Amino acid sequence: MNSMENITSRCIGCPLNGSFIGEEDCKSKSAEFCRHMEEFMSSDFYVFPPPQYALSQLTILYSVGMANFLLTYAVSHGYERTTAEDLYVLGLMSRIGCLNNPSGTDCEAKSNEIIMRNGLYVNKLGYAEAIANQEIFTDKPSIALQLLWLAHFCIAENGCYVGFAENYKHICTAYKNGDVKETKFKNIIRIIDYLKINFPEYK
Numbered sequence: 722m723n724s725m726e727n728i729t730s731r732c733i734g735c736p737l738n739g740s741f742i743g744e745e746d747c748k749s750k751s752a753e754f755c756r757h758m759e760e761f762m763s764s765d766f767y768v769f770p771p772p773q774y775a776l777s778q779l780t781i782l783y784s785v786g787m788a789n790f791l792l793t794y795a796v797s798h799g800y801e802r803t804t805a806e807d808l809y810v811l812g813l814m815s816r817i818g819c820l821n822n823p824s825g826t827d828c829e830a831k832s833n834e835i836i837m838r839n840g841l842y843v844n845k846l847g848y849a850e851a852i853a854n855q856e857i858f859t860d861k862p863s864i865a866l867q868l869l870w871l872a873h874f875c876i877a878e879n880g881c882y883v884g885f886a887e888n889y890k891h892i893c894t895a896y897k898n899g900d901v902k903e904t905k906f907k908n909i910i911r912i913i914d915y916l917k918i919n920f921p922e923y924k
Contacts (some may be wrong), residue, residue, distance in 0.1 A: 769776030786880025858911035
């Protein structure tokens, strides 16, 4: 907003400057706050689908579903409180690579880049590795990667639990329709086989 009159005309009570009396009483910091909030509240953040620089609602739902799954797994299996909390954040951050990346291209690698750049998950549990490899099979996955595989393939895109067998059906359909590349699909098959052996109850 360029006009101070427009910024302050709808002010009833300013959190930074008390009750609004007149434009001349609006301190510079208060004006900055009003300008920010005016732009923010009138932006497209609240419109579905959101602009490309924000995470989509489905991505947010999926990430929260991942986080809830990992947290409840950790709690029900007697993990330490701090580890359970860390796994929750791991789930939340698992699709952060879709930020400013609406197509989701190389989401895992971009997620890893963002969390490493911000100093997150450089620890013995291998969280950074797990983020980068959540759709890549390895013979000796860390515990974090195993759990991220489990959550990733048990949670539907709307954040609800469906089990990895149900999700695999949808992936197979997507592969037949040409929406999943062959290399990625081969990795997914091996991960699903791993889950069948090590986490059969989540089928």
